[in-house]
Amino acid sequence: MSELEQLRGDIDAIDRQIVDLMKQRMETVAQVAEYKKANNIPVLDSGRERALLSKVGQEAGEELADYIQSMYRTIMAASRSYENGKLGRGSKVYDGIKKAMEETPQLFPQRPTVACQGIEGAYSQIACDRLFKAPSILYFQSFDHVFKAVESGMCQYGILPIENSTAGSVNAVYDLMIRHNFSIVRSARLKVSHNLLAKPGTKLEDIRDIYSHEQAISQCAGFLAGLKNVAVHVVENTAVAARMVAQSERSDVAALSSRLCAEQYDLEIVRDNVQDQDNNYTRFICISKKPEIYPGADRTSLMMTLPHKPGTLYNVLAKFYALNINLQKLESRPLPSREFEFMFYFDVEASVYAPEMEKLFRDLEAESEQLRYLGTYHEVIC
Numbered sequence: 001m002s003e004l005e006q007l008r009g010d011i012d013a014i015d016r017q018i019v020d021l022m023k024q025r026m027e028t029v030a031q032v033a034e035y036k037k038a039n040n041i042p043v044l045d046s047g048r049e050r051a052l053l054s055k056v057g058q059e060a061g062e063e064l065a066d067y068i069q070s071m072y073r074t075i076m077a078a079s080r081s082y083e084n085g086k087l088g089r090g091s092k093v094y095d096g097i098k099k100a101m102e103e104t105p106q107l108f109p110q111r112p113t114v115a116c117q118g119i120e121g122a123y124s125q126i127a128c129d130r131l132f133k134a135p136s137i138l139y140f141q142s143f144d145h146v147f148k149a150v151e152s153g154m155c156q157y158g159i160l161p162i163e164n165s166t167a168g169s170v171n172a173v174y175d176l177m178i179r180h181n182f183s184i185v186r187s188a189r190l191k192v193s194h195n196l197l198a199k200p201g202t203k204l205e206d207i208r209d210i211y212s213h214e215q216a217i218s219q220c221a222g223f224l225a226g227l228k229n230v231a232v233h234v235v236e237n238t239a240v241a242a243r244m245v246a247q248s249e250r251s252d253v254a255a256l257s258s259r260l261c262a263e264q265y266d267l268e269i270v271r272d273n274v275q276d277q278d279n280n281y282t283r284f285i286c287i288s289k290k291p292e293i294y295p296g297a298d299r300t301s302l303m304m305t306l307p308h309k310p311g312t313l314y315n316v317l318a319k320f321y322a323l324n325i326n327l328q329k330l331e332s333r334p335l336p337s338r339e340f341e342f343m344f345y346f347d348v349e350a351s352v353y354a355p356e357m358e359k360l361f362r363d364l365e366a367e368s369e370q371l372r373y374l375g376t377y378h379e380v381i382c
Ligand SMILES: C=C(O[C@@H]1C=C(C(=O)O)C=C[C@H]1O)C(=O)O
Pocket: 029, 032, 043, 044, 045, 046, 048, 049, 052, 075, 076, 077, 079, 080, 083
């Protein structure tokens, strides 16, 4: 037997003892849960946990204190989760998820009324047309109006951009999420390619002024830098830019917009795919008033307000880790009304049918100040 094999044999023997001791510890934890139930005591006891951490840290000695303490944080989180299960406390959120699954039809609607921000030809419209077969689209001036149109029932769904691969999160939309009630029922990941559009017959060398949204301009910076005697102007969105060019009396102006805008506004594509990088995409969410969970839903979004104390975010992340749930997105936004408090937005990868989802919600509800379930849905790649 090699030295390594011998050492691993020793580790195996120690692990048998650890597992045995952990089983004994969990059995005692279950008795604690019984006691707490009978005496109406909450599961979490932060004071006891802090004292335990400090004690095991001292017992471990300076060199190992950090390792042992971090292991104990995990052990205590597992104990609390076990206690919540033993107490038979269900999860309100998970009950709501089950109800939404029962009540949602099998098929995603094909012809609903959908709220989009902008005008015809905007990227939200492209995302909307990929998500629904034949939607009736109502256009609104702001993202806030899209949320309101869905909240009031005027539109069945709303489309909102939330993230771009080059420019990052759309903070304005995350900030509005805090203020509105809604559910996410689908998301779309749309490949974005920008084209230089002008009136038919216009040549590249004739163009003197180019209009577009600032994000599109920055994504085409390399192409624009190569043009001579051209001024670039920011407008509110790429479809507005195309409409301006179409309505202009001049024939030396152009817009950076989608291919759809060329058709929409009778413009010609002078140059296509002029973005600097070809892996440019934007993610959109499709929102509704009430939760709807369609078959195949594998992504769940949550929002949580966490108290401003050390370790609160860590505790949430530890739960995802303990249940082997993959985190796809984490976004934090300051809460305007509460100084130094943050709203965290999470996207996790897990099917609603997975048993760990019920455990996750039970544990999160038991311990987070404010938990908002936003929906479970599938992301469409278009
Ligand atoms: C087991 C208990 O419940 C929780 C788990 C703890 C642990 O695993 O040691 C400690 C405190 C509580 O947050 C307890 O209250 O003792």
